[in-house]
Amino acid sequence: MKIVVLGAGVIGVTSAWQLARAGHEVTVIDRQPAAALETSFANAGEISPGYSSPWAAPGIPMKALKWMFMEHSPLIIQPRPDPAKIRFLFQMLGNCSSAAYAVNKARMVRLAEYSRDCLTEIRTETGIAFDERQQGTLQLFRSQKQLDAAGKDTEVLREGGVPFELLDVAGCLATEPGLHDAAGKIVGGLRLPKDETGDCFKFTQGLATLAAGLGVRFRHGVTIQRLVQSGGRIGSVLTSEGEVTADAFVVALASHSPRLLAPLGMKLPVYPFKGYSITVPITDATRAPVSTVMDESHKIAITRLGDRIRVGGMAELAGFDLSLSEKRKRTLVHSVEDLFGGAGDQSKASFWTGLRPMTPDGTPVVGRTPMANLFLNTGHGTLGWTMAAGSARVLADVVSGRPTEIESADLGFSRYLRGADRTRAKLRLQPVAG
Known part of the structure; x- marks a missing residue:
């Protein structure tokens, strides 16, 4: 599939890497002149699954x-x-x-532990420093x-x-x-x-270079304006350099994600x-x-x-x-x-x-949305660096229609929908590519 990833921080770049490894044609769009120049630039540097709370x-x-x-x-x-x-x-x-804390912490630790394993695989496979x-x-x-x-x-x-x-x-x-x-x-x-521990900026820039070697196209210095809806799906993304079409779209815009989704009627609590x-x-x-x-x-x-x-x-x-x-x-x-x-x-x-x-519950939002070809990988709070590799793997599996290696149903946007809305969203889900 042809996939557009919106955002070139550590979440967007790891998503692009995993999607490319899964065989997809990937384009990353970001307003900055290079990868990891915003929230991923100088974070605390810790990769702490056990401290995920x-x-x-x-x-x-x-x-x-x-x-x-x-x-x-x-x-x-x-x-x-x-x-x-x-x-x-x-x-x-x-x-x-206490009940909510136990549920939220358990799923955060689950994703973070998995993410460390995925990061180890990337390090072993690529030798990235x-x-x-x-x-x-x-x-x-x-x-x-x-x-x-x-x-x-x-x-x-x-x-x-x-x-x-x-x-x-x-x-x-x-x-x-x-x-x-x-x-x-x-x-x-x-x-x-x-x-x-590790330097998130160095990792993200290094992985972006490796992803480009897999064929990922990075379009830097391009402002994302809005998603264009067509028949219950996203047909394109409108940018400062015109419309970009794709089979699927991934929103990895961190704190800016809600602004892009709001015109679609999606209230993302980030x-x-x-x-x-x-x-x-x-x-x-x-x-x-x-x-x-x-x-x-x-x-x-x-x-x-x-x-x-x-x-x-x-x-x-x-x-x-x-x-x-x-x-x-x-x-x-x-x-x-x-x-x-x-x-x-x-x-x-x-x-x-x-x-x-x-997010109000601390857990990132990873996976499907009510629109069949629109996916999210955002809302990681203080743990983006800790959860990046695992979130990207989960995202790539969901987009590719493969079973995820960890439980992921409770990571998606659907947990913020009311019962009736959740049912309607399930009914609207269609295969990503025809």
Whole structure:
């Protein structure tokens, strides 16, 4: 089939790669001059299936109120009126029950674990290099309350067969020697030994080159305007360079996906959660992290990427505002210097922000839509890098009409449809290609 993928971030590029490997003729369209120049450019760098958890969780509403008064808050909600933001927050609150959290986390871990296996296959098959390390993730607790609360997550990990280790302070220092000077500030940690790290930008650009070698055509610098509907299907996509026709279309536009789908009557609950990062050159490797350390108090990831430290985190609800806040930078600097003081040269740090496409239940939207030849791969929130390879494989299998290797029915858009709408959507489904 002839397939158009809309978006050239890590999700769009991995989708194109898997679709091309499945034998399809693929074109990728993106407004940027190259791949991975938006949300995939400077994320936290962690590939953490075991840390896959929805932001909507029991106790989060009360925590959010407390965070609002913290100097280094992990969550910032800008007061500007925004109906989409208000609607999203109410949907997110509806997922804060224990029952919803268990369901959402379980399916997120399922997809993320599968994704790590798919990434391993890509790495083995291609030899692609992206400052990767396979040395685990350490979730660091600064209080006994945080350590005690980890029990809920370990239950889900145990049920999912995900290896983990609960560590005392000595165990944390053995795993991450650079924490030695911060030993008095921590009480323990949860280590996920199979988690990985890597530079998402390097990976995406490298995979785009490999995909081009398989025949994928990349059309960069092209603005996507709208999808053109014809007889219950998508006939073409209208761009700044004219119409592009195909047998099937994949929307992988992250936070911008809802705008493209809205004229079709599809209400996709994806809202941008603005995140920040700094990238710091290492000056003392003995003080630097070995892999990824999650600072649980500030919800910040501190990751080793070759000769650099990537520090990323926070969630700011500010619509599509991409301005850089010095206050947020101070939070990132505080976290890394408090735990790994003197490891890097902060005077040479680069500061970045991007928009993470969040769903109210935390799970991405992967698979079919009510239109037979329109597919989604979007809404990965803070876990796009973690879930990219697996989401792309699931997407390619669904588009190709093959059985998926993991349960995928609960990953699709249909979970946001009411009963009657879901039934009508099933009735409208037709084969993608005649």
